Amino acid sequence: MKIANIEAFWLRCPIPKEKQHFSDYGLLTNFDMTLIVVTTDSGLQGFGEAKAAVGSSGSCASIVSCVENELKPQLIGQDARNISRIWEMVYNGTRDHYSLSRGRKFPILGRRGLTISALSGIDTALWDIKGKSLGVPVVELLGGSCRDKMEAYASGGWAKVDAIGEQLKGYTSKGFSGVKMRVGIMDETVKASVERVKAAREALGDNIKLMTDAHGTFSVPEAKQFCRGVADCNLYWFEEPINPDNKIGTAEVRSQTDIPIAAGESEYTAFDIRDMISERALDVLQPDCAIIGGITEAMRVSQLAHTYQLELAPHCWGSAFSFMAGLSVAFASPSANVIEFSLGGNPMMYDLVEEHIRVDDKGMISAPDKPGLGLNPNWDFVKDFKQ
Numbered sequence: 001m002k003i004a005n006i007e008a009f010w011l012r013c014p015i016p017k018e019k020q021h022f023s024d025y026g027l028l029t030n031f032d033m034t035l036i037v038v039t040t041d042s043g044l045q046g047f048g049e050a051k052a053a054v055g056s057s058g059s060c061a062s063i064v065s066c067v068e069n070e071l072k073p074q075l076i077g078q079d080a081r082n083i084s085r086i087w088e089m090v091y092n093g094t095r096d097h098y099s100l101s102r103g104r105k106f107p108i109l110g111r112r113g114l115t116i117s118a119l120s121g122i123d124t125a126l127w128d129i130k131g132k133s134l135g136v137p138v139v140e141l142l143g144g145s146c147r148d149k150m151e152a153y154a155s156g157g158w159a160k161v162d163a164i165g166e167q168l169k170g171y172t173s174k175g176f177s178g179v180k181m182r183v184g185i186m187d188e189t190v191k192a193s194v195e196r197v198k199a200a201r202e203a204l205g206d207n208i209k210l211m212t213d214a215h216g217t218f219s220v221p222e223a224k225q226f227c228r229g230v231a232d233c234n235l236y237w238f239e240e241p242i243n244p245d246n247k248i249g250t251a252e253v254r255s256q257t258d259i260p261i262a263a264g265e266s267e268y269t270a271f272d273i274r275d276m277i278s279e280r281a282l283d284v285l286q287p288d289c290a291i292i293g294g295i296t297e298a299m300r301v302s303q304l305a306h307t308y309q310l311e312l313a314p315h316c317w318g319s320a321f322s323f324m325a326g327l328s329v330a331f332a333s334p335s336a337n338v339i340e341f342s343l344g345g346n347p348m349m350y351d352l353v354e355e356h357i358r359v360d361d362k363g364m365i366s367a368p369d370k371p372g373l374g375l376n377p378n379w380d381f382v383k384d385f386k387q
Helices: 061-075 083-102 114-134 164-172 190-204 220-229 247-255 269-278 294-307 320-332 379-385
Strands: 003-014 030-040 045-050 149-155 178-182 209-213 237-239 261-263 338-342 364-366
Touching (some): 003 114, 003 379, 083 294, 114 320, 149 164, 149 320, 164 178, 164 190, 247 261
Parallel strands (some): 149 338, 209 237
Antiparallel strands (some): 003 030
């Protein structure tokens, strides 16, 4: 089970025009991701995703370079089963022996940012390998599933005020009992965001979970104004109300509303999430397995959610590989209740892999039951869209 090779592929796939949408990121015409492939000396392969951006579009060249030129030489020859040790090696660099002998971190300068994103993809691929080698799904390695099925919520909602209700009802018609819509600077004014949310709630009725996501684009005063404006809309959560750099500001927003505040998709490592919890900034923790440090670190965030009695809702806007990683963590966590399911134009979720990820007609998704992550790349797709 020695690591024989690590590869990183930047994939960029055009989004069909009819599935494109406009948000604060602009008009999204392409979907980007970094596919990480770890191969052992026996030929067994594991797959993961590393993100260069929280959104679905962005250059992945630096991630590829980090994996191929920095991490790969360090990890070739290591036992692929020693996932925790490998995580510490990458995080602590040449001082990893101090970390392992003293039981505390001696991190490299790149303990945030692209190094952790690159590690995220490798870590996820190692969990995939371990599950495959033992013939069990990753969720079983994480302690087993806490439930047989989980509610999925439809993630989308970019339409203007006169069409948002119809767009979201298109999601609920597929069986989803929870939906998420985007708000924030894309609407130009707080008033416009409030009007869109009110229109959405009126169209959906009272029994559908409604989440909002500002992508961190409101200012603190604007986020407070938004919360007051939608106070009677029974929001399940308000996601990333302001810039994730401003943890104290997020705490200020939370202190003045009873709408649950969700965040974490932009954070690196459980240390960042710990700091947000310490500031009393969060009700819902949203680690992204392709950013936070892989499945290993997402599970550490899960333990924080359990310890502080907060909700866990992994950020799953990405490829099928990061989705299944987040899904595995969610099913293994007693703190998770719902899982994000992308309904935007997302070829990396549906065309990148041979398998089809399904939600049933009641909006429920079953616990993973295939070895590893249960996914295999469509290599023709990889060949066609590799940069």
